[in-house]
Amino acid sequence: MSTAGGDGLTVLVAAVAAASVCAMVGWRLAAAHADDAVAGTRTIARPEFSRVGVMIVVATSAVGIVVSPVIGVFWLWVALNHLLGTGENAPFSRYPMFAAPSERTWALRYETSEGAPLNLVHLGIQPAAARKRFSKVLLSAHTETGDRNAARRQAAEVIGDWITTRRPGSGPLASEPISIVLIDFVFDGQTIVTERHLLTVVAPA
Amino acid sequence: MLSPFEYSAQELEIMRAGFAIAFLFTLDDLKFFASQGDYYRPVGIARWLDLSWLSRHRRLLDRISLVALMAYVLDLQTPWALLFLTLYLLCQVTVRGSTAGVSHEPVLVVAVAQMAAIGIWDASTQWSWDLGHWVATSQADTMVWWTVQALVALYFTSGLSKVLLSGGRWIQRSPGLLVAAAARLETSGAMAVGGSQRKRARVEGYIGLLLARPQTARVLFAGGLFVELWSPLGLVGENAMLAVGVALLGLHWANGRLLLLPCAVYQILVFVYLVNLPRLWN
Numbered sequence: 001m002s003t004a005g006g007d008g009l010t011v012l013v014a015a016v017a018a019a020s021v022c023a024m025v026g027w028r029l030a031a032a033h034a035d036d037a038v039a040g041t042r043t044i045a046r047p048e049f050s051r052v053g054v055m056i057v058v059a060t061s062a063v064g065i066v067v068s069p070v071i072g073v074f075w076l077w078v079a080l081n082h083l084l085g086t087g088e089n090a091p092f093s094r095y096p097m098f099a100a101p102s103e104r105t106w107a108l109r110y111e112t113s114e115g116a117p118l119n120l121v122h123l124g125i126q127p128a129a130a131r132k133r134f135s136k137v138l139l140s141a142h143t144e145t146g147d148r149n150a151a152r153r154q155a156a157e158v159i160g161d162w163i164t165t166r167r168p169g170s171g172p173l174a175s176e177p178i179s180i181v182l183i184d185f186v187f188d189g190q191t192i193v194t195e196r197h198l199l200t201v202v203a204p205a
Numbered sequence: 206m207l208s209p210f211e212y213s214a215q216e217l218e219i220m221r222a223g224f225a226i227a228f229l230f231t232l233d234d235l236k237f238f239a240s241q242g243d244y245y246r247p248v249g250i251a252r253w254l255d256l257s258w259l260s261r262h263r264r265l266l267d268r269i270s271l272v273a274l275m276a277y278v279l280d281l282q283t284p285w286a287l288l289f290l291t292l293y294l295l296c297q298v299t300v301r302g303s304t305a306g307v308s309h310e311p312v313l314v315v316a317v318a319q320m321a322a323i324g325i326w327d328a329s330t331q332w333s334w335d336l337g338h339w340v341a342t343s344q345a346d347t348m349v350w351w352t353v354q355a356l357v358a359l360y361f362t363s364g365l366s367k368v369l370l371s372g373g374r375w376i377q378r379s380p381g382l383l384v385a386a387a388a389r390l391e392t393s394g395a396m397a398v399g400g401s402q403r404k405r406a407r408v409e410g411y412i413g414l415l416l417a418r419p420q421t422a423r424v425l426f427a428g429g430l431f432v433e434l435w436s437p438l439g440l441v442g443e444n445a446m447l448a449v450g451v452a453l454l455g456l457h458w459a460n461g462r463l464l465l466l467p468c469a470v471y472q473i474l475v476f477v478y479l480v481n482l483p484r485l486w487n
Binding site for chain 1: 434
C-alpha cells in the first residue's frame, strides 16, 4: 500500500472528478428534461438520493484515509461533515446554504407606521433569530391547520410577542406600531414578482 | 506526490496573527447572540449542556479570550491558550446556532484542527505512537497542515452538498439564487450589512442582467461550484494551493457583490492559510 504516493493522489483526483461529473451530468439531464429552474417543482433531492450520496462520500473518505493518511485529516473532516453536519453539531456542517436554489422564496420585513424598514437589531433581536423562530412556528402551525395564511399569522404573533418584550421603555421605538410583513418572491419566467402580506401590527403596550 | 507543506518561522508568525484577527472578527459577530441569553432550539453540545451561563459571564470570558489570543500570537503556552479559545468559541457558536440561523464559523474549524494536532502530537510523544504520514516534521507545521486540510474539506463539503441536496441539478437550478439575492435585499440583516441605495441598485442591476440570461447565470454559478469541488486539488502542492486560494477569494468577492455575503472571516483565513503570500518571498 502506498501511503504518500500515487494511490492517494488517484483517490483524491477520482473523488473530485466524480463530483464534477455528477454536477455536469445532472445539469445536462435536468436541461434535457426541461426541469428548468423557472418551471421546476422539486428543488430538494429525494431523501434516498441524498442518503446514498452521503454513504458514497463516507465510504470514499474511509478509502482515502487508509490509502493516503498524509491527507487523512481532509478525508476525516469530509466524512464527519457528512455524518455529524446534518444535525449542525459544531464544528461540523454540510454547509447547505444555497444548496437547493428555488424559483420562490419569502422574506420577513418589519416596518414603522410610515412604511420605513425597521432593523430589528435596534430592538435587540437578530433578524436571523426572528426568521428561525418564525419558520419553526410556521411549520408546526401549517402541519396542524393546513392553512398557510393562518399559519403565517400565527407565526407573526409569536414574533410580535417577542418584539413587545424587547421594546424600550422610552424613545421613538417605545410607541411606534411595528408591522410584520411577509414578502413572497416568485420568478415567473421573466422577472421576479413580489407579493406583500401584512401579517400583523404590533401595537405599543 | 502528496506531502505536508513546510512553513518558515515568519509564515507561522503571520498565520498566528491572522488567526487572531479572524477570531476577533468572529467574536464580535457572535457577541450579539451570546447576549440574547435565550436560545430556542438547542443544537450540538447545547442538547446536553446548559449554555445560558455564557451570556452572564461574557465580558469576563471575552477578556480572558484576549489574553489567550495574545499568548497564542506570541506562541506562549499555546496549548492552553488554544484550548480555552476552542472551547469558548465552540460554546459561542453553539449558542448562535441554537438561537438563530445556523452559524458556520470557520475559525472554529481552524481552532479544532489545531487543537487536535497539538493533542495528538503531544500524546504521540508521551506514549511513543507512530503517526507516520499523518503529521508533518514539526508540531507547528502539523497544526497548519491540518488546518489547511480542514479548510479545504469545508469548501469541498459545501460543493458536495450542492450536488447531493439538489439531486445533481444544482447548476440547472442555480438561477434560483437570484431570487434568494432579491429576497436578501428586503431583510434587515442585509440592511445591516450595508444596504445603501447604491448597493441595492447594484445588486438589482446584477439580478436583472442575469435573469435575462439564465444560461450565462448557470455558467457563472457553475464556475463557483467547481471552485469548491476542485479545492482539494490544492493539497497536491503549494502552488496549486495558492491558485485554489485565489479562486476561493474570487468566489467570496462575487458572493459579496451579488448576495451581500462578504464572509470576511472566510476571506482572512483563505488568504492567510491557503494563499499564504509570505511563501513567495521566502
